Every structure is written in structure tokens, then in C-alpha cells.
Amino acid sequence: MIDGESRMWKKLSDALGRNEYYLLWLKDAWPYLTGALLLSILQIATMAVAGNPWGISGAITNWGAWTIEALGGSVEHWYYFSSESARAVLDRGILQDPVSIRNFGIIAGALFSVLIASSFKLKKIRTGKQVTAAVLGGLLMGYGMRVALGCNIGAFYSGISVLSLAGWVYGVFLLLGAIVGGKLLVRFFM
Numbered sequence: 310m311i312d313g314e315s316r317m318w319k320k321l322s323d324a325l326g327r328n329e330y331y332l333l334w335l336k337d338a339w340p341y342l343t344g345a346l347l348l349s350i351l352q353i354a355t356m357a358v359a360g361n362p363w364g365i366s367g368a369i370t371n372w373g374a375w376t377i378e379a380l381g382g383s384v385e386h387w388y389y390f391s392s393e394s395a396r397a398v399l400d401r402g403i404l405q406d407p408v409s410i411r412n413f414g415i416i417a418g419a420l421f422s423v424l425i426a427s428s429f430k431l432k433k434i435r436t437g438k439q440v441t442a443a444v445l446g447g448l449l450m451g452y453g454m455r456v457a458l459g460c461n462i463g464a465f466y467s468g469i470s471v472l473s474l475a476g477w478v479y480g481v482f483l484l485l486g487a488i489v490g491g492k493l494l495v496r497f498f499m
Contacts, residue, residue, distance in 0.1 A: 352470050359407045362467030365415070366460040368408035369451075375403055442498040446490075453486075 355363045374384045378399070384390045390399060403409050423429045434440060454460040457479060459468075465483055468476020 348466070349470075352467070355411070359411075361407075362463065362471060363411070364408055364459060364463030364467060365412055366454040366463060368406060368412050370455065371398060371406065371409065372403070374399055438498045442494060446494075 352363055355361075370389065374387075374390055377384055384399070385396065390396060398406060420429075450460075454464075457464050459465075459479075461479075461483060464479045465476055468479060470476075
């Protein structure tokens with residue numbers, strides 16, 4: 310039975326590997342222009358449906374607050390969650406938060422994309438330096454996203470799409486940070 314299933318999946322994989330539409334739309338990388346146009350269309354749709362620009366990091370902050378409250382803690386006296394609008398979002402819950410729903414869609418879509426393109430891999434951790442670099446990088450990005458009041462999507466992409474000077478300033482410093490971070494990563498962790 311297992312051999313029969315293996316042969317069936319092998320035949321399906323071989324057939325997909327020869328299908329020009331699968332290769333064009335799912336396996337091969339899309340041109341940058343196509344990606345830019347699709348992102349622009351999705352940004353317009355997000356503004357039309359949700360009434361606010363695309364953002365990610367605000368919901369992640371709320372996820373932390375919902376987790377703390379689920380474990381019996383309280384965030385109502387924290388400055389970030391002291392406003393009525395922040396409390397209203399927390400009171401509505403995660404399934405009534407449009408930004409959280411979009412984040413779940415991004416996670417599911419990314420997983421679906423790598424699975425359909427046969428690109429999903431679990432990689433072995435080679436050294437403790439990799440773990441240190443990943444944890445340090447994640448903490449710095451998380452801290453930076455809250456200090457900047459947004460991540461590269463909310464502060465940069467959405468900022469530029471509404472012609473905000475702050476979006477362009479964020480973009481310049483995002484580029485500089487990537488250059489410096491890349492050099493530090495190569496020097497100390499590779």
C-alpha cells in the first residue's frame with residue numbers, strides 16, 4: 310500500500326514538474342513588476358475593505374496582550390493599551406480583529422505557497438551561533454517595530470502608499486539597517 314501511494318505521489322510530482330502553468334505560476338519566481346502590481350492591488354483592496362492600510366505588527370502586540378490576559382494577567386494599566394480604541398480592540402478578541410485575520414491569512418498563504426511549490430524544508434541547526442543570531446535578530450526587529458510604530462509593511466509600504474514622508478524616511482533607514490545588519494551577520498555569525 311505504501312509503495313503504491315509513493316508511486317502515485319511520484320507520478321503526480323513528475324506530471325506537475327512538466328506542467329507549464331504550474332512552473333509559471335507556482336514553482337518559478339515571479340517578476341518583480343508582477344509582485345509590485347499584486348501588492349499594490351492588495352493594498353487598495355485592504356484600504357477599501359478594512360478602512361485602514363495594511364499592517365502587521367499592531368496585531369502581534371495585541372496577540373501578546375491577549376496571551377497575557379488568557380494566562381490571568383492584565384494589560385489595562387499599560388500605556389499602550391490604556392486608550393479606549395486599544396481597549397476596544399482587545400475586548401473584541403482575536404477573531405474580530407481584521408489585522409489578525411490578515412496575519413493568519415499571510416501565514417496560511419505562505420505555508421500553502423511553499424507546500425505547493427515543493428519548497429518546504431526543515432533545516433538542521435548547525436551551530437549555537439545560528440540560534441544566537443536568530444534570537445538576537447528577532448528581539449531587535451520586534452523592539453524596532455514597536456519603537457517605529459510599525460514594521461516594514463505598516464510603516465514603510467503603507468506609509469509610502471498614502472504619500473507619507475515618514476514612509477520614505479523609514480525606507481532609507483530600513484536600507485541602512487539591512488546593510489549594517491548584513492555586515493554584522495557575516496562578521497560575527499557566519
